Amino acid sequence: MEEDLVQKIKANPNYQKLVSTRSSYGWTLTWCMMVVYYGFILLIAFDKELLAAKMGTGVMTWGMPIGLFVIIFTVIITGIYVRRANSEFDDLTAKIRKEVL
Secondary structure, three states: HHHHHHHHHHHHHHHHHHHHHHHHHHHHHHHHHHHHHHHHHHHHOOOOHHHHHHHOOOOOEEEHHHHHHHHHHHHHHHHHHHHHHHHHHHHHHHHHHHHHO
16 A cells, blocks of 8 residues: 555656756755855865955954855855745645645
């Protein structure tokens, strides 16, 4: 009985759409995050002078706001995914449940 349900779900076009859309969207956001994070790590490794350079006459260096940007970007990109998951992906999941059960 359970195997029949699994096959019904896998054969559902909405399930296939959900899987492909969610996967491609997740990978796109993953690549964006990797570019930002590893870009910051590469700056630390290869251009310490830029990160250590002071902004104006105070004690603030360029490394502080760039590091803060990485943290804020992580929160924002997570929020973007959660928002789409709570609307589009949850709607598709509900539609699949209704059609299959």
